Amino acid sequence: MNPIRYAVCALALGCLAPAWAINKCTDANGKVSFQDALCAGEGEKIEVRPSTRGATPVPPATAPVAEGAFGPTWQRKNYLQTQGIPQARTAIERNQRDCTAQPNTAATAGPLRRGNLPSGNQFVQEGAEKTADDKAACEARTESLREQLRALEREFADL
Known part of the structure; x- marks a missing residue:
């Protein structure tokens, strides 16, 4: 396969990943940490999905810039x-x-x-x-x- 096919496949697989698993772990002292690996002690699994909404829209300009004296x-x-x-x-x-x-x-x-x-x-x-x-x-x-x-x-x- 040529490099373009590899890039297309990688892009397709990256877009198709439905969710990532993040583990919220609590140690003996009560300190909370987040990690990819499973927790050694107490913990819960959190499902994270990418946003399906688009990018945040840019607000419109407040007022047009006034033309200068020699505009x-x-x-x-x-x-x-x-x-x-x-x-x-x-x-x-x-x-x-x-x-x-x-x-x-x-x-x-x-x-x-x-x-x-x-x-x-x-x-x-x-x-x-x-x-x-x-x-x-x-x-x-x-x-x-x-x-x-x-x-x-x-x-x-x-x-």
Whole structure:
């Protein structure tokens, strides 16, 4: 048998032991003692059984610990005020600046400028579609950043 089986068997036998016998012995002088062996003189056998109840429950905490002057709430509020909200506003401004700075690819296409191409040309149509897609992506990104800013401002107001 391997060591794991020995451990499991020992654990099972230890749990199945129904009771232990303890002998209460009294000597000639009237002194009482407890022992595993049988008493030489007067004595009685006491059956001891393990408790079937669980462990003693831990009492609940009396009161929650008060947060100190520089506790987690203060730290979060300070972060939002000094870094979180200002950085969110800066991100919105940077995104808007980047969106307005994007060049119109259809107007500056090198030697193939808009004025050199006939109307209805595939190149001009693709450029207009790309510009519209870029503008929609910029607006979606700006709205996402604004929603993040609103969430940070709500959290700051709740603190």
